[in-house]
Amino acid sequence: MRMRKQNDRNTTLRDVARLSGFSSATVSIVLNQAPLARYIPEQTRTHIEQAAKKLGYHPNLLARSLRSKRNHVLGVLVFDLSDPFCTPILKGIENTVYQASYLAVLADAQSEWTRFERHLEILLGQRVEGLIVIANWILADINLLADVEKHDIPTVIIGRELQRASIHSVLVDNEAGGFLALQHLHALGHRKIAFIRGPKLLPDSGRRWKGVRSFARSVNLQIDARLVVDLPDLRTPNSGFEAGIKAAEELLRRRHPFTAIMAFDDMTAMGCIRTLTVAGIKVPEKCSVIGFDDVAPASLMVPALTTIRQPMEAMGDVAAALIVDWLRAGPESSDSEVKSRKMSPELVVRESTRPPA
Amino acid sequence: MRMRKQNDRNTTLRDVARLSGFSSATVSIVLNQAPLARYIPEQTRTHIEQAAKKLGYHPNLLARSLRSKRNHVLGVLVFDLSDPFCTPILKGIENTVYQASYLAVLADAQSEWTRFERHLEILLGQRVEGLIVIANWILADINLLADVEKHDIPTVIIGRELQRASIHSVLVDNEAGGFLALQHLHALGHRKIAFIRGPKLLPDSGRRWKGVRSFARSVNLQIDARLVVDLPDLRTPNSGFEAGIKAAEELLRRRHPFTAIMAFDDMTAMGCIRTLTVAGIKVPEKCSVIGFDDVAPASLMVPALTTIRQPMEAMGDVAAALIVDWLRAGPESSDSEVKSRKMSPELVVRESTRPPA
DNA sequence: GGGCTCTATTAAAACGTTTTAGTTAAGAAC
DNA sequence: GTTCTTAACTAAAACGTTTTAATAGAGCCC
Numbered sequence: 198m199r200m201r202k203q204n205d206r207n208t209t210l211r212d213v214a215r216l217s218g219f220s221s222a223t224v225s226i227v228l229n230q231a232p233l234a235r236y237i238p239e240q241t242r243t244h245i246e247q248a249a250k251k252l253g254y255h256p257n258l259l260a261r262s263l264r265s266k267r268n269h270v271l272g273v274l275v276f277d278l279s280d281p282f283c284t285p286i287l288k289g290i291e292n293t294v295y296q297a298s299y300l301a302v303l304a305d306a307q308s309e310w311t312r313f314e315r316h317l318e319i320l321l322g323q324r325v326e327g328l329i330v331i332a333n334w335i336l337a338d339i340n341l342l343a344d345v346e347k348h349d350i351p352t353v354i355i356g357r358e359l360q361r362a363s364i365h366s367v368l369v370d371n372e373a374g375g376f377l378a379l380q381h382l383h384a385l386g387h388r389k390i391a392f393i394r395g396p397k398l399l400p401d402s403g404r405r406w407k408g409v410r411s412f413a414r415s416v417n418l419q420i421d422a423r424l425v426v427d428l429p430d431l432r433t434p435n436s437g438f439e440a441g442i443k444a445a446e447e448l449l450r451r452r453h454p455f456t457a458i459m460a461f462d463d464m465t466a467m468g469c470i471r472t473l474t475v476a477g478i479k480v481p482e483k484c485s486v487i488g489f490d491d492v493a494p495a496s497l498m499v500p501a502l503t504t505i506r507q508p509m510e511a512m513g514d515v516a517a518a519l520i521v522d523w524l525r526a527g528p529e530s531s532d533s534e535v536k537s538r539k540m541s542p543e544l545v546v547r548e549s550t551r552p553p554a
Numbered sequence: 555m556r557m558r559k560q561n562d563r564n565t566t567l568r569d570v571a572r573l574s575g576f577s578s579a580t581v582s583i584v585l586n587q588a589p590l591a592r593y594i595p596e597q598t599r600t601h602i603e604q605a606a607k608k609l610g611y612h613p614n615l616l617a618r619s620l621r622s623k624r625n626h627v628l629g630v631l632v633f634d635l636s637d638p639f640c641t642p643i644l645k646g647i648e649n650t651v652y653q654a655s656y657l658a659v660l661a662d663a664q665s666e667w668t669r670f671e672r673h674l675e676i677l678l679g680q681r682v683e684g685l686i687v688i689a690n691w692i693l694a695d696i697n698l699l700a701d702v703e704k705h706d707i708p709t710v711i712i713g714r715e716l717q718r719a720s721i722h723s724v725l726v727d728n729e730a731g732g733f734l735a736l737q738h739l740h741a742l743g744h745r746k747i748a749f750i751r752g753p754k755l756l757p758d759s760g761r762r763w764k765g766v767r768s769f770a771r772s773v774n775l776q777i778d779a780r781l782v783v784d785l786p787d788l789r790t791p792n793s794g795f796e797a798g799i800k801a802a803e804e805l806l807r808r809r810h811p812f813t814a815i816m817a818f819d820d821m822t823a824m825g826c827i828r829t830l831t832v833a834g835i836k837v838p839e840k841c842s843v844i845g846f847d848d849v850a851p852a853s854l855m856v857p858a859l860t861t862i863r864q865p866m867e868a869m870g871d872v873a874a875a876l877i878v879d880w881l882r883a884g885p886e887s888s889d890s891e892v893k894s895r896k897m898s899p900e901l902v903v904r905e906s907t908r909p910p911a
Numbered sequence: 912g913g914g915c916t917c918t919a920t921t922a923a924a925a926c927g928t929t930t931t932a933g934t935t936a937a938g939a940a941c
Numbered sequence: 942g943t944t945c946t947t948a949a950c951t952a953a954a955a956c957g958t959t960t961t962a963a964t965a966g967a968g969c970c971c
Contacts, residue, residue, distance in 0.1 A: 219920075221957090222921055237920085257679065263617050263925095265926085265958080279642070295669060301662075303660035304658070307648060318612070319657050322614065347610060474856045498854070499831045588930090590949095593950080594948090598950090619956095620928070622929055915969080916967100917966100919965090919967105923963100924960085925958100925959085928955100936947105936948090939945080939946075940946095
């Protein structure tokens with residue numbers, strides 16, 4: 198590997214000024230197409246631009262932000278990147294943010310609180326202009342809020358709803374999702390349906406269950422308590438598969454017949470499918486399975502998973518757009534009330550559900 | 555949403571100085587535990603620290619880096635984040651970098667060259683101290699090199715080997731991987747083996763194939779050209795599944811019997827499994843399938859995929875460690891030759907392979 | 912010839928740190 | 942009584958920009 202060059206200094210605005218014979222001010226104005234540039238004659242402009250090009254000038258963004266207090270950088274803090282749930286969201290964010298000519302910098306906390314806090318601190322220290330938090334896990338909001346509110350920086354959180362905070366949120370309508378899922382199974386003709394509910398600590402769990410009960414009530418369907426199991430509370434974002442295996446085993450152990458399983462999410466559903474298949478129960482011939490989320494692997498399975506889709510990419514889009522608009526509107530915009538945006542889930546029928554035999 | 559406060563100004567070092575009654579210099583020295591701090595008496599120190607705490611002082615990292623030319627930030631540029639191949643690598647990077655108390659900021663190019671370049675430019679403009687590029691796709695290296703070399707910043711690339719550049723690289727030993735894969739199938743007793751090779755433009759394809767032929771030669775196994783298909787060149791990182799479906803269909807269409815498929819990677823392998831299953835050919839009973847990579851979904855399938863594992867997390871670790879050490883050693887270290895680190899792949903036997911019937 | 916308004920350009924301050932090169936006082940060494 | 946060392950602190954320069962306020966000439970109007 199070569200050494201850093203002797204001449205390590207990056208070329209600066211001043212260098213361009215020197216070469217072109219104009220002052221740094223003029224150069225800055227020209228290169229940024231600042232309002233004042235309208236008075237600068239064509240000739241000067243090209244002259245300066247050529248000088249810049251010749252020197253290979255790239256502005257030092259640190260200095261720029263320090264002075265102008267704008268850096269066009271948004272921080273994205275994800276609680277665990279290895280969760281397949283994040284990826285499409287990030288894609289949505291990246292797209293929108295890119296269009297708006299911002300840069301989204303990601304930091305991954307890997308499910309650790311201390312990392313989360315340190316990353317947050319650094320992002321704030323870098324003076325990002327806005328913050329998007331992807332809360333794909335149980336989130337004790339206290340610390341987050343303290344820090345963020347102090348800095349008073351536009352923030353939106355995806356996947357959770359925060360009370361008592363000046364923070365927007367974007368999340369799926371879990372209740373509607375639960376409703377849709379059961380509706381689908383019911384419409385196929387299933388009546389003996391098993392449920393794997395999410396961890397109690399996760400707000401989503403309750404919401405989805407509420408939707409389920411709401412549909413059940415609407416069609417006068419009895420939910421058999423012996424066909425309901427809960428996922429354990431402690432679980433890292435990727436333990437869902439194992440948990441699904443365990444939960445399905447538990448269901449089989451109870452020896453109460455069922456023709457369909459509604460799983461808390463796709464990972465759980467995949468775990469179920471494994472357990473069922475290993476036990477010789479064919480999916481979907483002998484038992485239907487429906488998931489929730491529509492993460493990438495869901496469509497790769499055989500059978501491909503029927504699921505309730507969260508519009509993840511759109512959620513990323515919306516979150517990013519919220520921030521960008523907010524930033525564009527500037528500090529004087531008073532209309533931005535704390536909002537929580539609920540996105541509609543969507544039933545995606547694939548191969549893992551079918552009318553009961 | 556609340557307005558930005560009137561009092562928007564963040565508290566600065568100067569504020570702390572004012573409150574504590576010392577100069578900014580002293581405050582800076584104390585708060586950073588700079589060498590000179592050894593002369594500062596305990597009393598002063600605590601006094602200053604209390605003042606800082608009371609004001610809720612958080613240093614402006616922009617100003618800090620601008621002055622000191624160190625920001626403890628590494629840029630990570632990924633060509634497409636939605637490729638499941640990236641996630642474990644990022645995890646490895648994040649871990650190592652975190653230990654070294656750096657921050658890894660990610661930027662996702664979403665398979666677009668223009669984005670890649672813009673992100674690169676911004677990261678360099680932010681004066682990141684080092685750069686890690688995850689090249690999970692076909693990479694025309696020219697532009698990248700031009701920019702990076704000019705800035706002369708420690709860089710390592712994961713997944714590709716670059717010639718003629720002062721850039722380290724970390725990648726799996728593809729040849730060994732190809733060797734291992736065929737060895738496994740052969741050891742199980744398979745002789746009529748189909749191959750789905752990678753896109754021609756991808757260097758990995760050739761390497762893996764070389765390993766395959768090398769093993770075949772060593773045991774005197776004939777490779778039947780009628781059982782070899784190539785994936786098309788144009789493919790985005792996630793088209794592998796579709797391509798696998800098509801490739802397997804092509805193999806079936808040729809009506810040459812085979813008892814096993816060696817797929818270019820896991821995505822392709824999953825596509826094959828789908829095609830075979832749909833065609834009524836049970837995996838692994840009637841046909842074995844082996845993949846390459848060991849991405850997350852591989853272990854979720856039924857049957858779980860036997861594959862050649864790339865040690866992705868370790869690759870991330872190694873790449874990050876390379877940069878960190880390099881940075882630690884400083885500009886004076888002359889020993890850092892351009893290195894390309896080859897990691898050993900590993901056979902992971904799961905359920906999709908079995909001796910032929 | 913005074914007062915406008917444009918045009919073209921710039922000097923200098925500011926952003927919030929870190930770091931260099933001191934300063935001062937006190938004691939020790941010679 | 943001079944010089945050295947060490948402790949405790951600081952003034953001011955620097956980092957590379959953007960921005961504010963100013964300058965100065967030119968043309969025009971009365």
